[in-house]
Amino acid sequence: MKIPKGFRFGGVACGLKPQRRDLALVVSDHPAAAAGVFTINKAAAAPVLDARPRVPAEGIRAIVANSGNANALTGPAGLDDVAVIRSAVADALGIQKRAVLTASTGVIGARLPAMKIVTALPALVDQLGDHADLAAEAIMTTDTRPKMAAREVTLGGKAAVLSAICKGSGMLAPQLATTMCLVTTDAAVTPKALQEALSRAVQKTLNMVTVDGEMSTNDCVFALANGLAGNPRISEPGPDLAVLEAALTDLLGEMGRAMAADGEGATKLVEVVVTGAPGDEAARDCARSIASSPLVKAALFGADPNWGRILSTVGARAGAAGYPIDPYKARVSLQGITVFGGGAPIEFDRDNLRTRMRESRIDVLVELADGEARAVAWGCDLSYDYVKINADYTSLIIQKPDGGVAKDDRVSNYSPAFKRALLAEALKYIAAFSGQIAVIKYGGAAMVKDSLKEAFAEDVSLLKKVGLKPVVVHGGAPEITKTLEKLGERSEFVDGMRVTDAQSLPVVEMVLTGKVNQELVALLNARAAGAVGLSGKDGRLLRARKAVHESGRDLGHVGEVVEVNRDFLRMLLDGGYVPVISPIGLSDEGGSLSINADEVAAAVAVALGAKKLIYLTDVPGILESTPDGQLVRQLTTGDLAHRVQIGAVTGGMKWKAQSILTALAGGVERVHVLDGRQPHTVIAELFTDRGVGSLVTS
Template sequence: MKNPKGFLWAGMQAGIKPNRKDLALVYSDAPCSAAGCFTQNLAKAAPVIDAEKRLPSDGIRAVVINSGNANALTGPEGLEDVRTVCDAVGKALQIPISAVVSASTGVIGHRLPAHKIVAAAPSLAASLKGDAMPAAEAIMTTDTRVKVASRMVQIDGKDVTLACICKGSGMIAPSLATMIAVVATDCAITPPMLGGALNKAMRRSFNALTVDGDMSTNDVVFALANGLAGNAPIADPGPALETFGAALDDICKQMAKEIAADGEGATKLLDISVQGAPSEDIAVDLAKACAGSSLVKAAIFGADPNWGRVLASMGARAGTAGYAIDPADARVTVQEVAVYDRAPLAYDASVLKARMREPECKVHVDLRRGAGTGQAWGCDLSYDYVKINADYTSLIVPRPDGGVAKDDRLSNYSPTFKVQLLVDALGYIKKFSGTRCVIKYGGAAMVKESLKKSFCDDIGLLRSVGLRPVVVHGGGPEITRTLEKLGGKAEFIDGQRVTNASDVKVVEMVLTGSINTELVTLLNQEGVAHAVGVSGVTRINKDFLEMLLQQGYVPIISPVGLGEDGQSYNINADTVAAEVAIAIGAQKLIYLSDVPGILKGGELIGQLTTKDVEALIADGTISGGMIAKARSILKVLASGVPNVHMLDGRVPHSIIGELFTDRGVGSWISA
């Protein structure tokens, strides 16, 4: 990410949240024109109340943001805590308290532990640097990914840079959407012009975003402009303002889409576009109504091209708002497939259903009532959304140090649930005790914190009931992101990564130095004793793995191999997992990825034989990158491993659900 001149960033752990960064700072070397957009929720958090009174302004130098505590509905003490925090940060930076604004995100109704931020302020200020990533990490709550972006434009012959950090995942509704964002720019622009450009950008980005229809108490977008780019100050409308505004629009739209894609429990981004509306405002409003419809969102989750729900949601909004449209006269496409045009259309449901399982689902509606166009973003509504939010505060408990934590022990769930869980599992526990299983760990399960936790719990349970698990992890998405940050480019042939000599060190750093180390640490922290990292092998050393398993270790294998020439090689993790399973005589090989299993016509096939897999390859159902995985599965089965399972790693505890329940949750392939 390109950094605007004069801006520095920092992020650290102050102890508001356990084991994660929770305090961020954005600082400018020069006073900034500053503007803000704030939640329209009347139950505003204390930092929102404070900042809303003070912006726009021309003297702001710093924004301090904490996560883990919203400082909302905390009474006069909340405002006192805001002043305490801003004063401490101002002193650490040697700037006036009036030059500091703040924001908070997290649990509502608990007093902010301001003393922790005061204690951390000097270290936070001392850690400022030109890298925005630590700050972006520190503002995350239920986010599963860091959200940063930058843009560069030329104004008056000067390079002007905009950079943005953002958080948002749940309680997302228009005006603003639940989120905190800071846009920093070195453009010279007056506060009124900056505020106007920000308001305009909001309308087409964050205000066109919905995840669950609930507006947060803490929404805020700050824009800071320090003028160090050296362009002539933008004080009036004109070409310079249009150029700056277009860049601001673009960066905000990117952030809005990233929030929608990262919605709590989301499995896919929902992109709703409307044309032919009486006006642009109406088009945007109808798109938001559709993106926010629980019925539409549930249909998208189930890959159901239910155009009726799309038109019904827009018709309902138009009816209450008095818009002059007729949904029956519309044309609807889903993933660019026409499904309705003044009447239902015939289409290949199996093909469309399969396309709707892609990470992004686009719905387009032409109302044929004017020239207005608009767009809105949201996400699907999954089981995980309910799980994340059903117990959000009931399981929040105070910590001795004044912070809060989540108590999600099994004891909090109903006796009926626990009894059924044990009854289902008991027979399988007896059957599998003492057996070996190899698990290929990849996809979203490696990214989302909640999924990492459930994976570690699953490994712990497997070990506790007598199974002997071996984990082989991937890391493709992280490798790709790291390469791109370093100016490299990922190359694939038939779905397989091709790693050149110059990229091997990056791959080794990511797989062994980062992912493997983190996974071993997490497993040991979660009580999976003796998890041990393994990498750099020249061959599958059966005796070594046997020794580890016999002594109670859980091998965590990084797919970085050491060739006979002494060079490191990036080996496909699926291949490594298959060879390990064959070598140790595993009873089960489990693949975790971002697909539910083997699909035909968009539907999951729960149980298959080798002949079924061969037939699916022959008829083209299994194609592309899946062919290599399927052939690997056939080789494993032919080599004596009796069972292979393909599971959706995006589903919490999918390993336990597959192995220890009657129905299973993925595809089970046997000889």
């Protein structure tokens, strides 16, 4: 994501949440104009009460935001904690206390342990840089993925950038603000003009998002504009303000859709369009009511084309608010298929529509005949998981002695019925997969965070204990890059492939085989997994030849697999061991070649006749090539090949996709692409009905 000039971001773990980033800092190196939109909840949290009277304003320099604790309904102590944090941030940055804004999100009613935040500030300030991704991760609560985006515009002949990070998954309702959203821009604009543009943009976007109809105590949207783009400062309505507002609206629209798609327990993004309404408020009200209706949301979860619930909702809102709307004149469409019009139901292919409604996005169109107003609202379906998430949200939250909070998520805390259902669901898969070989490509974020490393080791150990035969192929790109940087060497990539020259090859081999491999083997064997660390050179496991990029570019000592020593691996598997393979191949000349770990995993899976190949990545799975980036839960080789052909899959995912196609063509039955940033995704994917990632089959 492109960062506006003069802004720095950071995100660290300060201990408010167990083993996750929970403290973000956004800093402008130049005094910025600030604007804000806040919840209208009368039980507003302390950071909202502190910030609301102070914006719009000039001279704001920093926003510090935490997750894990809402600092809401905590009395005067909550405001005291805000003051302590603002002072500490000001001291750490060498700025005035009035230049600091705060935001919080998390559990309501627990006092915020401010000293945890204060203690973490030195490390957070040292980390500041182009780390919007870390800040976006740090403000997440029940979100499953970070949300961030940027836009570029031209104002007064100068290029300006707008960026946003946000969180939002539950307690989203359309009232002024619906989330924690931090917008930054290097455009020059007065606080008054920025506030007007932000308020209008929020009204059209974030104000039209609903997950559960519940308004949070902490909703806030901040915008900072430091003017470093150098455009003439915008102060009045005109072309430049219109351009800025349009970009802001587009940016917040993307954030709103991302939040709706990531709603608690959501399986589908729902977009509701209402046209022909008698006025703007009527259009917005009807669209939001449809998106909020539990009956409509439940029907969409079940792929039930129950259009009657949609029209009933419209009629109810019209009656309650006194809108001059006649539902009998409406036309209703689902997924582009008309189901009601001319005052009566319209015949449609029910099975076809149900199939279409199993897609990851549902489009609802209600065309009224009572005016010209139009509105769009975004929401999601209502799944079983929403109830599970919220049924125990606070009952399983425990206060730690140091003031932090953690979730006591042991299965023993759940009801007997839940435990029976969970066990029954898992057992049928355990029985089906017993004795099968599963090759796992381990890489990305799962290799960086200690908690994720441990969760992965536990998953692999469990797979072995329930009868599967796991084989692990690991990468190590982040560690390689970090080591090369320490040695003063720059990493170069071509289409996601690292160029490896003679000088960097020994470093690559040392990191992969000598460090990453050995650490992973130790983690697995601490759980009695019987892991054996291997380089592709051991036992001539991976015979390789020099690879050449399709452009003809020389990639250096980069190879591709020619042959896998299947007998060697089978001997280890039959002996009860878990092979852990470093992707270093052996050339026919006896030299080392660095091989893409995705390719190695596919080659190993084909050679062993594995039924399953699993890739851990830094994204939820294979995503739609749309601004929403929706997860594609299931697709075929034809679907994936088409996406590659049209350029919808690029960079590192392009090579992963090609490896997937190779594996399936070679006889692997099922390939799973999972989010390695989440713990225990391997177990959740293999042993539950719905899974958590993307499944590709032939």
